Amino acid sequence: MLNEGCHDVPDGMLAMVVTHLEMRAQVAPRPVPQPEGVELRFHEKPDVDWYRALFRQIGAEEWLWFSRLRLSRDALEKILHHPDVALFSGERDGESLGLLELDFRQEGECELVFFGLAPPLIGGGVGRWLMNSAIEQAWSRPISRFHLHTCTLDHPSALSFYRRSGFVPFRRQVEIAADPRVVGELPESCGPHMPLIR
Structure with a gap:
C-alpha cells in the first residue's frame, strides 16, 4: 500500500497509473458509418x-x-492461437492499420486486451467504428462483463474515449516496469512524451 505523497521511481524504470474499466451490460453503440x-x-x-x-x-x-515485445515467440503464439482469443485488424487497401484483440479465456468475461490505430487511420470516426465492432464482437458471446485497462502512457484521450464508449472505471493501480528504451526493446526516440531517465 502506497502512502500519500511522492515516491521515487528507480532510474531506468517507468511508473504508470493504470485505470481498470468495465461494462456489465452491452451498451447501445454510438452511431458512426463504416x-x-x-x-x-x-x-x-x-x-x-x-x-x-x-x-x-x-x-x-x-x-x-512493450508488453508483447517481452514475450517469447512461443509464449506469444500460444496466446494468439488460443481458440478463445479473437484477433481482428482494421484494414485499408489490404494493409493492416488497426488492432482489436479480445480475450475470452476467463469464463463469462471478455477482456479488450489491445485496441489501437496506426496514424493513417486516426480521425474520421475509425476509432469509434472499431470500438463499436469491439463491443458487438465481445457481447456476441455469453458474457456478463467486458473489461479493459489503460494507463498514463497511452493517448491522453484514451480514458475519456473508453468512458464515452460505456466503460466504467472501478480500480486504479501504479505499475512500475523497466523502460523498454533502456533495456533495448525500443529505440530511444520512442515515447517522446515520457522522459527517459537512465
Whole structure:
C-alpha cells in the first residue's frame, strides 16, 4: 500500500497509473458509418511477426507499448492461437492499420486486451467504428462483463474515449516496469512524451 505523497521511481524504470474499466451490460453503440475503404478482418491464427509489426506500428513509437515485445515467440503464439482469443485488424487497401484483440479465456468475461490505430487511420470516426465492432464482437458471446485497462502512457484521450464508449472505471493501480528504451526493446526516440531517465 502506497502512502500519500511522492515516491521515487528507480532510474531506468517507468511508473504508470493504470485505470481498470468495465461494462456489465452491452451498451447501445454510438452511431458512426463504416469508414470508406476500411474493413474489419478476423485472423484465426495470426503470424507472430505480422502481429509484432502491427503492435509496434500502432503503439511502440508514440505510446511505448512493450508488453508483447517481452514475450517469447512461443509464449506469444500460444496466446494468439488460443481458440478463445479473437484477433481482428482494421484494414485499408489490404494493409493492416488497426488492432482489436479480445480475450475470452476467463469464463463469462471478455477482456479488450489491445485496441489501437496506426496514424493513417486516426480521425474520421475509425476509432469509434472499431470500438463499436469491439463491443458487438465481445457481447456476441455469453458474457456478463467486458473489461479493459489503460494507463498514463497511452493517448491522453484514451480514458475519456473508453468512458464515452460505456466503460466504467472501478480500480486504479501504479505499475512500475523497466523502460523498454533502456533495456533495448525500443529505440530511444520512442515515447517522446515520457522522459527517459537512465
